[in-house]
Structures are given as structure tokens and as C-alpha cells.
Amino acid sequence: MSTDNNVVQLEFDYINNAREIMDNSEPEDEYIDDSDFTLYEYQMAAINTLGPDRDPRSLALGVGGEAGEVMEIIKKGFRPGKEVDVAHLKEEIGDVLWYLAVLADTYDLDLEEIALDNIDKLERRYANGS
Numbered sequence: 001m002s003t004d005n006n007v008v009q010l011e012f013d014y015i016n017n018a019r020e021i022m023d024n025s026e027p028e029d030e031y032i033d034d035s036d037f038t039l040y041e042y043q044m045a046a047i048n049t050l051g052p053d054r055d056p057r058s059l060a061l062g063v064g065g066e067a068g069e070v071m072e073i074i075k076k077g078f079r080p081g082k083e084v085d086v087a088h089l090k091e092e093i094g095d096v097l098w099y100l101a102v103l104a105d106t107y108d109l110d111l112e113e114i115a116l117d118n119i120d121k122l123e124r125r126y127a128n129g130s
């Protein structure tokens, strides 16, 4: 199996493990509580699905690869007579999020803090209508 296939297999395993954790979680689960599920909790759950390979290059390539899948869904959805497959789009956005969460953690970055800082930045940027 080539290195590319190994990366794809690892990605597949990670995502399936994440799904299994999400599907099997109980409401009182430490990480998964649908009532107030935070990005921090999501990031911790994502990390728990991580295999032995935590190479930032693989994770960064995963972000790009999954973002490409999002782009492809939108591209195909705008062809004549077609529409965006929203269920598939949702799945691929989840894949992008997983890679971002794990990549962020690799550099000790908190996904929730990243999200809040980004909103703060945008609110400051657009506060005066510019």
C-alpha cells in the first residue's frame, strides 16, 4: 500500500472512530453532551480518535483534501439540473473540522479559543461598517 493510501486509510479510521464515539456516547459522557457541546469538548473527542500518526504534514494535507471535497460538492451542485448535496456537504465540513481540531491541538491551540478570537477579530473589523 502506498503512503498516500496509508494516509487515506488512517483518515478513514480516524473518522470512523470519531463517528463511533459520537454514536455510542451517553448524555452523561464526559465529552459528548448534545445539550451544551462545546468546541473544546469536540476537540477533546477528536483527539481521542487520533491514531499513532500525528504528523502535522498529514494533518495539514488532510485539511486541504477535505476542503477540496467541500469545494467539489459545491461545484457539482451548481451544474445545470443539479443541486448541492447538503448531507454530503455536512459530512465533509465535519471532516475539515476534525483535521483542524487535531492540527490545532498538535500546536497546543484551543479550537474554542481560536473560534472566539476569530469572531472578536471580525466584530472589530466590521464594527464600523468597513
Ligand SMILES: [Mg+2]
Pocket: 066, 069, 091, 092, 095
Ligand atoms: Mg471526507
